[in-house]
Amino acid sequence: EVQLVQSGAEVKKPGESLKISCEGSGYSFSYYWIAWVRQMPGKGLEYMGIIYPADSDTKYSPSFQGQVTISADKSTNTAYLHWSTLTASDTAIYFCARRGGDAGIFDSWGQGTLVTVSS
Amino acid sequence: SSELTQDPSVSVALGQTVRITCQGDSLRSYYASWYQQKPGQAPLLVLYAKNKRPSGIPDRFSGSTSGNTASLTITGAQAEDEGDYYCNSRDSSGHPVVFGGGTKLTVL
Numbered sequence: 378e379v380q381l382v383q384s385g386a387e388v389k390k391p392g393e394s395l396k397i398s399c400e401g402s403g404y405s406f407s408y409y410w411i412a413w414v415r416q417m418p419g420k421g422l423e424y425m426g427i428i429y430p431a432d433s434d435t436k437y438s439p440s441f442q443g444q445v446t447i448s449a450d451k452s453t454n455t456a457y458l459h460w461s462t463l464t465a466s467d468t469a470i471y472f473c474a475r476r477g478g479d480a481g482i483f484d485s486w487g488q489g490t491l492v493t494v495s496s
Numbered sequence: 497s498s499e500l501t502q503d504p505s506v507s508v509a510l511g512q513t514v515r516i517t518c519q520g521d522s523l524r525s526y527y528a529s530w531y532q533q534k535p536g537q538a539p540l541l542v543l544y545a546k547n548k549r550p551s552g553i554p555d556r557f558s559g560s561t562s563g564n565t566a567s568l569t570i571t572g573a574q575a576e577d578e579g580d581y582y583c584n585s586r587d588s589s590g591h592p593v594v595f596g597g598g599t600k601l602t603v604l
Contacts, residue, residue, distance in 0.1 A: 436589070
């Protein structure tokens with residue numbers, strides 16, 4: 378069974394850094410793209426970017442380029458989303474999702490990580 | 497344009513048929529995929545490609561495309577179908593990069 382398990386909820390202050398994680402299991406982690414998707418409170422889904430763990434090829438949505446860093450460690454089957462300087466507008470639920478082969482779909486999702494940024 | 501437009505909300509009587517639509521230029525080239533999200537849960541893929549359903553998705557969910565508009569149809573809507581529905585389209589690299597704004601489905 379394919380599973381993506383994300384790290385737990387975080388409460389941070391503006392200006393702090395943060396890295397959240399997404400561990401895959403039940404499939405060949407290195408050979409499937411993993412994306413990050415943001416959902417701000419009461420809002421819709423926003424694609425942030427995607428990484429191919431085998432070679433760390435990474436693509437960012439223009440809206441998120443330079444705002445976050447996506448990385449992956451294929452030795453631990455884990456993808457990461459990192460902020461160097463958080464702001465209140467980063468408060469959201471962040472989902473990781475596996476791109477399913479060539480179909481251009483997200484066929485498996487993590488449970489989501491709630492990030493709250495507040496002074 | 498890479499945007500996808502959905503109606504914010506739609507309602508349907510229990511057991512009736514409802515269509516949720518998604519408009520965007522990319523849909524002239526690529527099929528939409530559809531995701532259902534219930535409160536407090538992660539999205540769930542319910543439809544993709546021409547009219548494919550992942551394992552476990554009931555066959556009351558079906559899809560179609562005409563021009564720049566993709567539709568998700570639920571035939572005989574059930575109470576458990578309530579939730580938010582998002583369409584998505586891929587880019588030329590195959591990455592599912594664009595989500596519609598979402599449609600909130602209420603089953604009356």
